[in-house]
Amino acid sequence: KRYRVSGKTLEQCDKCFCWGDVHAQMIREVDPSVDSKLHITGNPRMDLLRPSFRDLVESEAAGLRDQYGRFILLNGNFGSYNHAMGIDYTWKSIESKGWASTPKDKDFHHRRVELQGRFFKAFHSVLPKIATEERKVVVRPHPSESLVPWEELSEAHPGKIIVAREGNVIPWLQASEAVLHNGCTTAVEAFFLDRPVIAFRPEKNLELETELPNHISIQVSTEEDLLALLEKVTEEDSKSREERIEYARKFLVAGDGPFSSERMIDALPEVENHSAGELNSFRYLKDRVYFALRNLAGKLVHRQSSAYLGLKCRKLELSQTREVLQAYSSRVKLREPKVYSIGNVLLCFD
Known part of the structure; x- marks a missing residue:
């Protein structure tokens, strides 16, 4: 919360949607006065993970199984240590955000990045030991990560370790x-x-690690324990899953019942609607031209940051958006919204 929650931002917002009770309490500790703005809704992305929607991506998932066979998926989380723009970019980014303004903050981030580096090396050590012809390892690096070290590892173990970052993560x-x-x-x-x-x-440091993802997982600390677990992972997962679900519910609501998106809509005030025609009027066109020029100027001045964002945040195609909306709208029996492009990767839903 010290680096992710801003009191100034909370002052500006009318509503703040929280994943769950833990998230809401974290925000209250930063600024108790915003309590009336908080709404515990869950995360809309989790709506898409419910059993009723899984068949919408099953054909894509089946295609991946056909292509790769059995595989363990490694999701990379090493963007600070293995950044696509280099470690110097990491330090500059931390400083530009004001996250290293005191010796204590600077020490925290140095220790955090160093720990991430040790984890990164530990995974590079263990992956060749768990990857086989019969059960491959697919590495999906974080969007901010450099692919080079992972591709070098893959080249050293052809057909066993595969690097793939394309597409939506859910089918994977x-x-x-x-x-x-x-x-x-x-x-x-x-x-x-x-x-x-x-x-x-391989190491445990509650101050520097992320609590929720680790706590809802089966945890191992040695290569030997990991190898043994993979031989009976489904059985071991079932033993403690209910306990881990109860723990997760403190952090994330809307696993069942009303969708998170519905809870958000219920909390929103009435808003003025604008048709696509209005948004293409001269009044709004001026604003769009202004922001397009400002965006271009930013790219020219901050070339390195712009290049990185291009790697991390791909353009969302209008046709792809319409295809996804059609599939999910039909499933929840809602009118499919019309989608228009209003320039500079902005979409309008009517």
């Missing part, structure tokens, strides 16, 4: 035999997709 999770990670929030999605989730923790 659904197709996997188990998900391996350390402190990666994608593990939370895998857990709610009922996949066995394993946290490999």
